[in-house]
Amino acid sequence: MEDKLTRLYELEQIFSANKYNGTVNEDYIYIKGELPILVSAPHAVKQTNKNHIKFPDTITGGLALLVNELTDCHVITKAHNDGADPNNSDMGIDNGYKEKIIEVMTDENIKLLIDLHGLRGDRQTDVDIITHFGMTIGQDITIIDELKRCLKENGILNISENKYYFAESEMVIVHKIWNVLKIPSIELEINWHYRNVCEPNNLIKIIKSLEQFITNYKI
Secondary structure (H helix, E strand, C coil): CHHHHHHHHHHHHHHHHHHHCECCCCCEEEECCCEEEEEEECCCCCEEECCEEECCCCCHHHHHHHHHHHHCEEEEEECECCCCCCCCCCCCCCCCHHHHHHHHHHHCCCCEEEEEEEECCCCCCCEEEECCCCHHHCCCHHHHHHHHHHHHHCCCCCEEECCCCCCCCCCCHHHHHHHHHCCCEEEEEEEHHHCCCCCHHHHHHHHHHHHHHHHHCCC
């Protein structure tokens, strides 16, 4: 697992460069996979929300790219602070992030979207699973049951659903994707303690959980 952590830290440097404004000229990175699951990290770098600069959801970008390498799923991450927040903008205003997700999910016959986000360390949950109370997964609770099983098997026990966020706005990625494509879409809010480089044991838990869930997901 040390190799996976080393690789995670290397990948995160793509996003942490320039004080988390990113390094590449493109607004986002897309890497094609073979497994028909798309992992997204829209807040991997700083973003703008209502004219305020928001801190990035650190490690989510590196984690998404690492999961792509481990499972051969598809991945898309925000990679440059272009002044837009893909999770709080209408399509077109987000500089093509949602459009790219829809294009990939349509062209590549994607069966599941996992949208990674960060939760503050003072929140009373390790992972909050956001589905707008089941709407964005078509009320298929077996998806959530399997995700919870993978999290718990890897030592992540404090799991909630729609506790701090609800994906009620149509501008939110998972809400928009479900409305347009009717493909199950999950927003994962991951607590800071599972994204903190000073807590490597927790990082390992979230890496293993996502790798196991994606690898074993019944297509």
